[in-house]
Amino acid sequence: MDANNAVAGSPAGDKKSILLVHPLGYSAKSARHDISRIANIMPPLGLASISAYLTSRGLANDIIDCYAHPDSDELIVAYLLRERPAFIGFSCTTSSFFDGERLARLAKSTLPGVKVVFGGVHVSAMQEKVLEEYPVIDYVVVGEGEETLRELLATSAGQRDTVASVVLRGADGRPFFTGRRKELLDLDTLPFPDYAKLAGYPQAYTLPIFNYPKAPNASCLSSRGCPYACSYCDRSVFKRSFRYNSADYLYRHLSFLRKTYDIRHVNFYDDQFTFNRQRVADFCRMVMDAPLGMTFNCAARAEHLDFELLTLMKSAGCWMISLGIETGDEELLAAHRQNPDLVMMREKIALIKKAGIRVKGLLMMGLPGETEASIKKSQKYVYSLPIDDFNLAKFTPFPGSPVYRQIKEGGASMGTFHEDWEKMDCMQFQFIPKGMELARMEELFVDFYRAHFQRPRVMWSYVAMLWKSPDSWLRFLRHLPSFVRFTSTNKRIGKGK
Ligand code: B12
Known part of the structure; x- marks a missing residue:
């Protein structure tokens, strides 16, 4: 550089x-x-x-x-x-x-x-x-x-x-x-992030391979906070508040990205993009009235999606929605998050697909209470869903998450926890649930991915990416040696939403 x-x-x-x-x-x-x-x-x-x-x-x-x-x-x-x-x-x-x-x-x-x-x-x-x-x-x-x-x-x-x-x-x-400040910012009063201060923007930044149709692409935030209280989530920064940019601000932000950097696709990293339904519907209508020539991805909770909204989102250019599934074992899910309803999850995924939007599932392995049986159950559930992609993270107890304290207080009754901050990147098991062994968890983790990629439907979906996201394929081929090294060592695997 x-x-x-x-x-x-x-x-x-x-x-x-x-x-x-x-x-x-x-x-x-x-x-x-x-x-x-x-x-x-x-x-x-x-x-x-x-x-x-x-x-x-x-x-x-x-x-x-x-x-x-x-x-x-x-x-x-x-x-x-x-x-x-x-x-x-x-x-x-x-x-x-x-x-x-x-x-x-x-x-x-x-x-x-x-x-x-x-x-x-x-x-x-x-x-x-x-x-x-x-x-x-x-x-x-x-x-x-x-x-x-x-x-x-x-x-x-x-x-x-x-x-x-x-x-x-x-x-x-x-x-x-000195104590938390009482007044939080009105997000519509903020200037857009200073992208010009990021050397090489936007070319130096790239969304996950196979997660976008066009380049150059960008990531964007349009809200702060999440009102839910899942055990594994670190909400030390924005707590349980939810503030958001208005539809008008959001439209101007995207328009700025398109005009200034020719951005063709945006990934919204909001925890709950659709939590306020009205602003998303308004934003979609604005895009439909005056198209920006852009597509977008976002993350949402299944509870905050309905077919009418999904249809609007599709018309406004929504390409993929990431959903926090976490695990396909309902009992385990109930111990860690609200509304642990896997039937509703399946129905919402079907609605997203019906609207013509891709679905990515976000999953975790190794939560407290996880067993070999729950992993298999989760795998079976995930494979039965018509999702297009998934990310399986290795559960990591972060200091600001509720489960961190439970694990510290519960000690051996919960499992073993090596609190090595440098390794707490969701790509290494730092917590081993009671009754599990690290080597076996690694095997099950690799199997979760390997068996997925060996399925004909999945293989075909990657071939289809040749025309759905040609830029991804180019990047994939350019970095093929690193991918091969990864699959043989299983050290690190793709991040986040
Ligand atoms: C986008 C994102 C990413 C992106 C980019 C990360 C980045 N550095 O910008 C990518 C995909 C690369 C990523 C990677 C990872 N991420 Co991430 N990521 C996020 C996500 C969804 C949004 C971050 C964001 O832009 N927030 C919006 C901005 C406005 O908020 P903010 O960054 O917190 O900044 C505000 C304050 O924190 C503060 N602030 C921040 N920095 C500074 C610095 C100074 C000097 C000051 C004064 C203030 C200040 O002011 C900012 C403005 O108000 C958050 C979840 C979330 N909602 O925040 C997770 C989150 C930050 N990620 C998380 C994790 C675990 C990871 C990974 C370790 C895991 C993984 N396998 O992907 C890696 C780590 C990479 C690394 N080297 O740091 C966890 C962090 C938990 C923890 N304690 O470490 C979070 C909180 C998700 C979660 N709830 O578990 N991530």
């Missing part, structure tokens, strides 16, 4: 307040062959949103995305020496936290006065513990970042304990939390 091109959109001579960094999460050397990364590189939308917000409030900033551009250490060092920003900020999940902390140490050794702030899901869950254990970190921003970070940057050092939603050290050196 050309180092000069990895920091995009920064006007020269602007005094920078903060450099925002999205860590890679593991070694740059393995990133080049990591098929789960190659297959799916998404922009750090949280950072891009913060960046646009800060800029709109007069605070100059830049983003370095190490996930899209591994080997960015030197770039960060060069940036710090050149721009001498007052702050450096890191956005981390649990698995990328240590890499962020390593980069924070590198930043302080390069520019000793720089203040280090962490935000994102992992630190929002861990709060004070982060400052207790990692002296290099000066501040943690809990939850929504835009306004909290703006206030932190704009407030003098001695006054920062007046900023809500921050963890910082008091005069005695002990970390304390």
Whole structure:
């Protein structure tokens, strides 16, 4: 990667307040062959949103995305020496936290006065513990970042304990939390994420192979939060609130992406895209009235879909809907989420197909209570569904999820848990349910995928992708050696929605 091109959109001579960094999460050397990364590189939308917000409030900033551009250490060092920003900020999940902390140490050794702030899901869950254990970190921003970070940057050092939603050290050196802010942002008042600050956007970012019809494609967020309380989900950032962009804002956002970057397909990463039915219906009608020449995918809960809405979505360009099925064992499902109704799930999947939209199932293996029998039951259920694709994640208890505490408190009665944050990426079993063995779980995991791909219907559906998503096939062939390496080692498999 050309180092000069990895920091995009920064006007020269602007005094920078903060450099925002999205860590890679593991070694740059393995990133080049990591098929789960190659297959799916998404922009750090949280950072891009913060960046646009800060800029709109007069605070100059830049983003370095190490996930899209591994080997960015030197770039960060060069940036710090050149721009001498007052702050450096890191956005981390649990698995990328240590890499962020390593980069924070590198930043302080390069520019000793720089203040280090962490935000994102992992630190929002861990709060004070982060400052207790990692002296290099000066501040943690809990939850929504835009306004909290703006206030932190704009407030003098001695006054920062007046900023809500921050963890910082008091005069005695002990970390304390200033408490969550009461006011959350009206999402329609936010500027669009600053995509121009992401070097190489949109070409450097790619949706999962076989998950889109056309390129260039993009990912997008149009709501924040989820009102449900599933045991495995980490909701430390937006809690159980649900805020959303209006249909009008959403239409303008997509129109901007189309006009500025010629984006042809968008993947909405909202937890519950259709939770507010009216705004989705309004948005679809707007697209039908004035087409944008784009298609889109979204994730939804089966309860929030009906045939009339699906028909509208199809007419507006909906290509695929991801549904959280989680497991095909109803008893296990009942222990972990509300409305564990697999019959309703099947009916809704049939409706989506009837509307002419593809369906992707999101599943997990290894939840507390999982047994070999429940895995087989789940496999049988999934294979009986007319879904087009699925993603099977290895269940991981994240610190902000309800099940994390249950597992910690339940100890051996729940299973064994190796809390190695770096490995908590849903691609490695860190929790082994009681009565199961790791080696057997790995076998069952591989079998779940292998048996699926060996089915003629599934094989044919991938052949059909030659004309449904030719760009996917090109990417697949370009990275064939990495795919072959993956299937022989089963180290990492495709991510998320
Ligand atoms: C899109 C997405 C992805 C994308 C891109 C991730 C990215 N870095 O942007 C892809 C597919 C690559 C991905 C990968 C993974 N993801 Co993911 N992903 C999401 C998803 C659906 C949306 C993220 C998003 O854009 N949110 C919207 C923005 C606006 O919110 P945000 O990112 O939280 O940012 C706000 C605040 O957190 C805060 N903030 C964030 N960063 C910073 C930094 C600073 C300095 C400050 C001050 C504030 C701040 O301010 C932001 C704006 O308000 C979330 C679920 C969710 N709804 O958030 C899961 C989620 C973040 N992912 C999760 C997981 C587990 C993963 C993977 C480990 C698993 C996997 N196998 O795919 C990998 C890890 C990759 C990595 N190296 O980090 C978990 C994280 C749990 C955890 N504790 O780690 C989540 C929460 C899903 C869940 N509920 O389980 N993911």
